[in-house]
Amino acid sequence: MVMDGLTMEVGAVAAMRYVKDGIKAARLVMQHTKHTLLAGEKASEFAISMGLPGPTNLSSTESINKWGKWKDDKCQPNFRKNVLPINNCGPYHPTNSLELSEEICSNTAHMQDINSLLPHVGLHSHDTISMAVIDKMGRVAVGTSTNGATFKIPGRVGDGPIVGSSAYADNEVGACCATGDGDVMMRFLPCYQVVESMRLGMEPKSAAQDAIARIARRFPDFVGAVVAVNKKGEHAGACHGWTFTYSVRTLAMEDVEVFTVLP
Incomplete structure (x- = not known):
């Protein structure tokens, strides 16, 4: 997101993939559109259409290894709440569902223990x-x-x-x-x-x-x-x-x- 304090113009992109320079894409939104925020796949298409490099694979060895370890740890911690998973990483069902299986219930303590010990933002x-x-x-x-x-x-x-x-x-x-x-x-x-x-x-x-x-x-x-x-x-x-x-x-x-x- 970029903002000009003189004109109060703003450009922003969100949930954009395949384009490395998000801040440049945001500036292009501000300079070359009448919009404030573009999101998702169409934000990426806009950025590339305006000359930014892409589509680009933004994964690194470090990020892939971190993701793999997270999957091995049954996708914990995560940002879900009041749900229980089937098969470790989902699908997820609300905890107040009347049709929870024994397999879902067995994961309850595990999820609560991990999520209570590891902060989401740090x-x-x-x-x-x-x-x-x-x-x-x-x-x-x-x-x-x-x-x-x-x-x-x-x-x-x-x-x-x-x-x-x-x-x-x-x-x-x-x-x-x-x-x-x-x-x-x-x-x-x-x-x-x-x-x-x-x-x-x-x-x-x-x-x-x-x-x-x-x-x-x-x-x-x-x-x-x-x-x-x-x-x-x-x-x-x-x-x-x-x-x-x-x-x-x-x-x-x-x-x-x-x-x-x-x-």
Whole structure:
């Protein structure tokens, strides 16, 4: 997802396969269509029709090995809930079904044990990159790119392409970027909240902390973080469930400076 804070134009793609450069595809949506979000196979077709390389096999040796181990572990952990599987990896049936077989019931404890021990979202189970930029003219833009959560249910769309959740920009105020448990965070549009809080006079630190606190009050076990930057370039981060780091670089700096945010 990319957003121009001057024009408020947005381009995004979701559930796109066979095209490596999702952020480039999102920019093409913004620049060359009147739409905001394209999804699935047709998003891939659009990206390729606009000149991006593809279709491409995006699997790596590492990802194939990780997937194979997950299959060997009976497709656990996964993101399903209130269901029981047949033959380890499905099909799945609701737990309140009146026709559950003994084979399904035998898997109940196994699923509950694994899913209770292994978090779905953590330091090594997602790969979001989100960036906010202010140019020499004061124009603000944001972009977010991600492969999504590891072992997600096919078809899942997280917060990455959702405007106001993974990122948001407004030249009049500033910008916000987010990462973490997108399935929870997208319910609160934290980056939109951050920018609107700064519009009302909050400093970046207070705006970031407020947005995270709103989520934590309802989902105390969630993992996530936001970074807020106002139009003057003042910035701060807030997080919950982990120690978060983000980096900043200005024209006057020779290299990036890394900031650590404690939960």
